Amino acid sequence: MSASIKTLVKDGVWDNNVVFTQMIGLCPAAAVTTSGTNGLGMGLATTAVLVIANVLVALVRNIISPQVRIPVFVVLIASLVTVVDMLLNAWLHELYKVLGLFIALIVVNCAILGRVEAFASKNGVWPAFVDGLAMGFGFTVALTLIGLIREFLGSGTLFAQASQLLGASFAFLEIRAHENGGALLMILPPGAFAVLGFLLAGKRLLDTRKNAA
Amino acid sequence: MAFAELKAHPLYQPLLLGLMTLLASATLAWASSATRGAIAEAEARDLRDSLTQVLPEDFVDNDLLADSADIDIGNGKPLRAYRARSGGTVKGVVFTVIGKGYGGEIAVLMAVDENGRILGARVLKHTETPGLGDKIEIAKSDWINGFTGKTLSAANWAVKKDGGDFDQFAGATITPRAVVSAVKNGLEIFARHRATLLGADKEHDG
Numbered sequence: 001m002s003a004s005i006k007t008l009v010k011d012g013v014w015d016n017n018v019v020f021t022q023m024i025g026l027c028p029a030a031a032v033t034t035s036g037t038n039g040l041g042m043g044l045a046t047t048a049v050l051v052i053a054n055v056l057v058a059l060v061r062n063i064i065s066p067q068v069r070i071p072v073f074v075v076l077i078a079s080l081v082t083v084v085d086m087l088l089n090a091w092l093h094e095l096y097k098v099l100g101l102f103i104a105l106i107v108v109n110c111a112i113l114g115r116v117e118a119f120a121s122k123n124g125v126w127p128a129f130v131d132g133l134a135m136g137f138g139f140t141v142a143l144t145l146i147g148l149i150r151e152f153l154g155s156g157t158l159f160a161q162a163s164q165l166l167g168a169s170f171a172f173l174e175i176r177a178h179e180n181g182g183a184l185l186m187i188l189p190p191g192a193f194a195v196l197g198f199l200l201a202g203k204r205l206l207d208t209r210k211n212a213a
Numbered sequence: 214m215a216f217a218e219l220k221a222h223p224l225y226q227p228l229l230l231g232l233m234t235l236l237a238s239a240t241l242a243w244a245s246s247a248t249r250g251a252i253a254e255a256e257a258r259d260l261r262d263s264l265t266q267v268l269p270e271d272f273v274d275n276d277l278l279a280d281s282a283d284i285d286i287g288n289g290k291p292l293r294a295y296r297a298r299s300g301g302t303v304k305g306v307v308f309t310v311i312g313k314g315y316g317g318e319i320a321v322l323m324a325v326d327e328n329g330r331i332l333g334a335r336v337l338k339h340t341e342t343p344g345l346g347d348k349i350e351i352a353k354s355d356w357i358n359g360f361t362g363k364t365l366s367a368a369n370w371a372v373k374k375d376g377g378d379f380d381q382f383a384g385a386t387i388t389p390r391a392v393v394s395a396v397k398n399g400l401e402i403f404a405r406h407r408a409t410l411l412g413a414d415k416e417h418d419g
Binding site: 076184 | 220225226229230233234237238240241244245247248251252255258259342345352384
């Protein structure tokens, strides 16, 4: 199996996007995307864990016997996330105060186990690294998009509090789009399902048109 | 013995799983001990920051973190009180009260001076609805500053909807109501346990 980098990236971002095509990891995709900044933060944290988990599993894939692979992966991922959580809390405490909420949630993100099981356990370290990065990027784009749409419709801002996550130099991202206050429903859980539904429909439509052409 | 043969042995799987778990536990133990000090330090810094925020500038000259006492307020859970001193005398006390909000517990840190007047309050932790109940955070709105200067007797401790002095938010009454009653409860605790909270019942216990 020797997928080229280009295929891997295209797969992760569009053809096999974690949220829009595989439809896994929907819990964080719906729960934390109340703003573009939150979506971006969750996406970045997940990407980091996904890349490390993919590489770790690709490294040990030859000694893992198929019968116990799932418990081994679960132990690996859960320990990895816990270690990342502690290291961040200790040494990047300011970032942790913003991202901390998301990190614990990554443990239960089945997108990680899904990628580890479907890809990293069958491929070398380098492809696994690229796959983790590409899938993570696709996940980040999806979450940021959902977050931005909900934020725009629900509170009339874009990337509110981005400077808290990315540093003061990113304050230019914070936009007050309109002053209407917005529809609160979009910030509440139903808004997540509505936005996700429309985005899924949109992607299907694009894909169908592309295939028909 | 070839590796494939070894892998097929019935003992291989439990041993592999055991080894992996052992490695994972060892890594966790290492990470935990390597970060414990730094995490405790960072949390102490956070706490010190919040303690400074609820007190007026130049109000105290002691290290509040080093001057705390756990006080029994009769509900089985001791209340940790930080004493604010100036020139050795206790000027006020800082403690945390918990309110029951819409989405769960709301932790409010409040500072009360020796006469039972609120010096300041901050929400430390909450799980209220973003964009609706989160106006209790100082980062979102200065609503919480409305408590400053209030006393138990000289204020009507309820939100305006219930005939009180404090604003509710459009679409969110439960959250501000919870914070108001938590702070009121804090003042009542202060009134009941004033002497112990201020440490007046014994000289310099720290």
